[in-house]
Amino acid sequence: MNRKLNKSEALELLTPVVDNEVSAEEREAFLAYIAQDEEVRQEYKSMKTIKALLGERCPCAKAPDSLKDFLSTFCSSETFDDPPIYDIPNKKTVAQQRQPSSSDSSTQQSRWWYYAAAAILLITVSFWGFLNYGITSVENSTYNIEEYAYQHFMKHDGKLVPPTISTASLGSAEIELAQNYDMSMTIPELNKAEFKGIVYEEFVPDFKAPMLEYYISAEDQYIYIFAFEIDKMEEFGQLVRDQEAVKACTKSRDFHIRNINGKHVVSWKWNNIWYSAISNHDGNTLASLVKPLNYEPSDN
Incomplete structure (x- = not known):
């Protein structure tokens, strides 16, 4: 059965179609829709062009050893100042021990925020560098x-x-x-x-x-x-x-x-x-x- 899309559904499928992450039925429905919607069709062509440009100008490269060393040092360092653990008998009941304190939860959340922030920063900087290099190469090539x-x-x-x-x-x-x-x-x-x-x-x-x-x-x-x-x-x-x-x-x-x-x-x-x-x-x-x-x- 042929599925018919509205504009909102077509826009939601735009990126997955370009990335080839949809079923054959969804792709067929999307292509059928853009055949009569010039705006979405042009946006689809633009995204395909950008993806092709990135694939040609920004090939995957092996991370340098300096970056690996930095990440290894960053992840293994005691940046987050975790409190030391001593082998001292605890008088709390098992039930009480299973309930994390608010300070522990806060520390754990902070740790995840650090990791997330670091990952986002690395990804953003890397992507911007590759993209900027690719565009500059295209513009400057003679x-x-x-x-x-x-x-x-x-x-x-x-x-x-x-x-x-x-x-x-x-x-x-x-x-x-x-x-x-x-x-x-x-x-x-x-x-x-x-x-x-x-x-x-x-x-x-x-x-x-x-x-x-x-x-x-x-x-x-x-x-x-x-x-x-x-x-x-x-x-x-x-x-x-x-x-x-x-x-x-x-x-x-x-x-x-x-x-x-x-x-x-x-x-x-x-x-x-x-x-x-x-x-x-x-x-x-x-x-x-x-x-x-x-x-x-x-x-x-």
């Missing part, structure tokens, strides 16, 4: 474009990646990119290279960018060119460019070469688009292949 272009090239061994937009026409690719991904840009033409299409995927976590693929059949070599809308990149806030490249690339024919572990990443800027190209070529050779840059290695 990704360098040139380094991640290198990582993508090495990940795919500089080979063809199945394109999201498969076409040999630069114009068709520009139209599809604008229509399907709301990104207007110039796809550069490369000397001696055949355009293979566009791979539109996650460049870094939570940020997608197109990767333009070219193939030089005479050399059996592929070239990747990553393209980024500068305003969206700055809005994202975690994707950064090499500062020397930013300073060097002010005009349409300017470019910058950065050596990363023996691979050269060539960067340039056209209007609001930042390009970073990588291949197995020398940086100057790679720059000379980009027709609009109009560069010849002999110039330098």
Whole structure:
């Protein structure tokens, strides 16, 4: 029998559902309810996101020996000043001995309060530290474009990646990119290279960018060119460019070469688009292949 919830019951089940502490019937009833309650549904999504973030950024860690020593000393110390026990005959009856005095009860309650306070303090401090560290790590993490272009090239061994937009026409690719991904840009033409299409995927976590693929059949070599809308990149806030490249690339024919572990990443800027190209070529050779840059290695 399908159980129907009201809002109050759904809110009570919110945390148990996120923690997977409900029966299948309760989960089904909860999901059925939030399907028609936007407010509770959004709260449920938020809690799941927070839990996933904590699980990813705050993994369990072994307690340091210093903390174990502290707790051991704290729990075994005579902090509570218990009165000493002497082996002296007691004239009270058994019944009387079983009745704890008010002072004994008070001491015992105080002891439990100390333990509870210590536990709460430790848990609070530990949780706040982990949470603060996790959030700070997320906020402060940055990704360098040139380094991640290198990582993508090495990940795919500089080979063809199945394109999201498969076409040999630069114009068709520009139209599809604008229509399907709301990104207007110039796809550069490369000397001696055949355009293979566009791979539109996650460049870094939570940020997608197109990767333009070219193939030089005479050399059996592929070239990747990553393209980024500068305003969206700055809005994202975690994707950064090499500062020397930013300073060097002010005009349409300017470019910058950065050596990363023996691979050269060539960067340039056209209007609001930042390009970073990588291949197995020398940086100057790679720059000379980009027709609009109009560069010849002999110039330098």
